[in-house]
Amino acid sequence: MRGCIRVMLACLSLNTLSAHDIITTNLTFTRDISRIFMRRCQGCHSSSDSIPLSSYEEARPWAVSIKEQVLSRRMPPWGAVKGFGHLSPDNSLTQEEIMVIAAWVVGGAPKGDTAFLPKAADRQASEMPELRDALVINSRVTLEKPVTVAGIRPLANGTVDSARIIASFPDGHVEPLLWLFQYGAESSKVFRFSEPLRLPRGTVLEADAPLNFALETKDR
Numbered sequence: 001m002r003g004c005i006r007v008m009l010a011c012l013s014l015n016t017l018s019a020h021d022i023i024t025t026n027l028t029f030t031r032d033i034s035r036i037f038m039r040r041c042q043g044c045h046s047s048s049d050s051i052p053l054s055s056y057e058e059a060r061p062w063a064v065s066i067k068e069q070v071l072s073r074r075m076p077p078w079g080a081v082k083g084f085g086h087l088s089p090d091n092s093l094t095q096e097e098i099m100v101i102a103a104w105v106v107g108g109a110p111k112g113d114t115a116f117l118p119k120a121a122d123r124q125a126s127e128m129p130e131l132r133d134a135l136v137i138n139s140r141v142t143l144e145k146p147v148t149v150a151g152i153r154p155l156a157n158g159t160v161d162s163a164r165i166i167a168s169f170p171d172g173h174v175e176p177l178l179w180l181f182q183y184g185a186e187s188s189k190v191f192r193f194s195e196p197l198r199l200p201r202g203t204v205l206e207a208d209a210p211l212n213f214a215l216e217t218k219d220r
Contacts, residue, residue: 025107029056031116033104036097038118040076056111067105070098079183080191084164085176088194131190131216140206147199148217151192152178155212156185163209170202180211190216 027033037045037053045053052058059066069075070093078092093101104110131150135141152165160183167175178191196218199205207213 023108023110025103025110027100027104027107028110028112028116029059029104030112030114032100032112033059034117036093036101040091040093040097044076060109060111063105063109067102070101073098077184079160079180079189081179081181084179085191086194087178087191089192129218131192131218133214134217135215136212137205137207137215138212139210140204143199143201143203143205146201147215149193149197149199149215150218151190151216153188153190153214153216154178154180154183154185155214156180156183159184160209160211163207163211165205165207165211165213167197167199168204168206170200177205192216 034056037059041053045051047054047058051062053062053066066075073093076091076093078090080087080090080092082090082092129150131153133153134147134149135143136155154160154163160180162179162181163183164179165177167177169175175197177193177197183189205215
């Protein structure tokens with residue numbers, strides 16, 4: 001019986017962080033984690049959110065849950081497959097960032113020296129140009145005139161399990177644009193390209209699953 005109790009306590013210790021955790025990592029919130037959260041999380045988890053991640057004091061109680069969410073890739077919700085198309089910014093976590101967060105939590109989630117926190121200038125989000133719908137497509141279209149595209153906005157009514165959008169150019173080459181995977185329609189997200197893409201007349205845009213989507217262009 002005592003052996004069972006010891007095993008249960010050991011398991012609990014692996015999944016619960018307290019104020020007296022033994023620190024076994026050199027990773028800290030101020031130097032390492034705060035910058036990841038700033039890039040990937042604080043757009044949705046600001047100080048005014050129900051689960052804020054803007055400071056160590058706000059994030060610390062959620063440390064174990066954060067580890068579980070990022071390891072399962074449930075957070076941050078991105079909805080697109082990395083490497084298919086040229087998207088920027090890509091708010092999904094890299095494998096390295098996932099491992100850093102997990103190692104920080106397992107190592108006791110230390111705070112670190114506040115001198116290493118990002119500066120105010122670093123925290124200011126870069127302004128993104130406003131985009132507008134140029135053309136709404138019902139799964140497939142052949143362009144009747146050229147258009148320069150800055151992104152794609154999915155117009156889904158529910159969760160999209162998988163849908164790849166490609167552009168087939170008149171000269172025969174094919175350009176991958178976006179692969180939605182487990183995309184939740186409630187996000188109403190615009191997937192921006194790293195560089196505007198010029199699509200000539202005769203280009204075929206097609207999704208390999210039923211999907212309405214809008215081509216986005218920059219406002220002049």
